[in-house]
Amino acid sequence: MDAQSLGYAVHVSDPVPISVTEPLPNGDRRTFQPLSTTLVHGERDAVLIDPPFTRNRIEEVAAWVAAGGKNITAIVATHGHGDHWFGTSAFAERFCAPVVATAGTIAVMHGNVEARPFAWDKLWPGQIPDAPVTAVTVPGDTLSLEGHDLRLVEVGHTDTEHTSVVHVPDLGLVVAGDALYNGAHMYVGESAGGGLDAWRDAIDTVKALAPRHIVAGHKNKDLDDDATRVIAETRRYLDNTETALKECASATKFFRTMLERHPDLPYGRTLLWVGAKTLYALREPDADPVAAAVGAWF
Ligand SMILES: [Zn+2]
Numbered sequence: 001m002d003a004q005s006l007g008y009a010v011h012v013s014d015p016v017p018i019s020v021t022e023p024l025p026n027g028d029r030r031t032f033q034p035l036s037t038t039l040v041h042g043e044r045d046a047v048l049i050d051p052p053f054t055r056n057r058i059e060e061v062a063a064w065v066a067a068g069g070k071n072i073t074a075i076v077a078t079h080g081h082g083d084h085w086f087g088t089s090a091f092a093e094r095f096c097a098p099v100v101a102t103a104g105t106i107a108v109m110h111g112n113v114e115a116r117p118f119a120w121d122k123l124w125p126g127q128i129p130d131a132p133v134t135a136v137t138v139p140g141d142t143l144s145l146e147g148h149d150l151r152l153v154e155v156g157h158t159d160t161e162h163t164s165v166v167h168v169p170d171l172g173l174v175v176a177g178d179a180l181y182n183g184a185h186m187y188v189g190e191s192a193g194g195g196l197d198a199w200r201d202a203i204d205t206v207k208a209l210a211p212r213h214i215v216a217g218h219k220n221k222d223l224d225d226d227a228t229r230v231i232a233e234t235r236r237y238l239d240n241t242e243t244a245l246k247e248c249a250s251a252t253k254f255f256r257t258m259l260e261r262h263p264d265l266p267y268g269r270t271l272l273w274v275g276a277k278t279l280y281a282l283r284e285p286d287a288d289p290v291a292a293a294v295g296a297w298f
Contacts, residue, residue, distance in 0.1 A: 005043045007291045010145040011064045012221035013057040018123050025252050030270045038175045042146030045071035046081035049175045053086035072097040076179025080108025082120050086131040101135040102152050104162025109133045116288040119294045155202035159187045170211035183220025185268030189278035251280040
């Protein structure tokens with residue numbers, strides 16, 4: 001089988017509103033990020049990566065997958081944040097396919113299940129289906145799709161711990177989860193104490209795979225997947241984050257500074273604010289990381 005039969009398609013789910021009604025410091029309504037779901041497909045079979053997590057968006061994406069007419073052989077989650085996998089059980093049932101992730105991602109999934117009552121289910125009451133951790137690892141973290149490899153590559157800390165990307169060498173494709181962003185503010189709330197440098201290392205790992213296309217887990221659907229641009233812009237955002245964290249004495253100042261430096265990003269301002277509140281809360285003595293991360297949403 002040649003590479004002609006292999007391809008990929010992306011469905012970007014529009015951001016869902018959040019239950020917190022207080023506006024952001026710039027007056028915006030709070031919404032989540034757009035969510036990218038990727039279908040890597042052969043002639044008959046396909047692998048689904050990072051399905052959405054709220055009921056309405058799950059229905060939309062399930063209809064999109066069904067319309068493609070492919071037999072789903074696996075559902076992959078790139079990392080343990082619930083927005084990338086709380087929907088996997090719903091898809092696994094509907095399409096009779098296993099959920100696959102790396103061991104590190106599976107460990108982080110359990111932490112996100114514990115946080116559901118305090119965070120996810122308060123932000124989206126009644127909208128997230130039951131999501132037990134059903135993900136399994138596969139030998140060598142590699143799936144085969146009609147003879148083509150899909151490799152789950154561990155990249156370490158990005159916007160959370162133990163993240164991975166899916167590399168499809170025969171397409172020059174990396175489905176990056178949240179290792180890279182494309183046209184949205186980034187969630188840096190888990191990057192205190194060296195996290196930004198670890199994230200840069202993760203980007204170097206992705207770059208070494210020499211992808212031509214990168215699908216970011218959170219992207220502006222009007223933008224392409226050009227790997228060189230996506231890598232450069234993600235790095236620039238991390239650099240600006242580091243500078244602003246040094247310059248700004250408060251979360252509000254940091255938020256406003258990042259908006260000024262990235263006026264071209266219509267998405268992710270809520271995540272920018274939540275990350276800012278978390279990092280500045282952690283500057284207080286004896287701050288608890290989990291309490292800071294959860295409290296920043298409300
Ligand atoms: Zn995410």
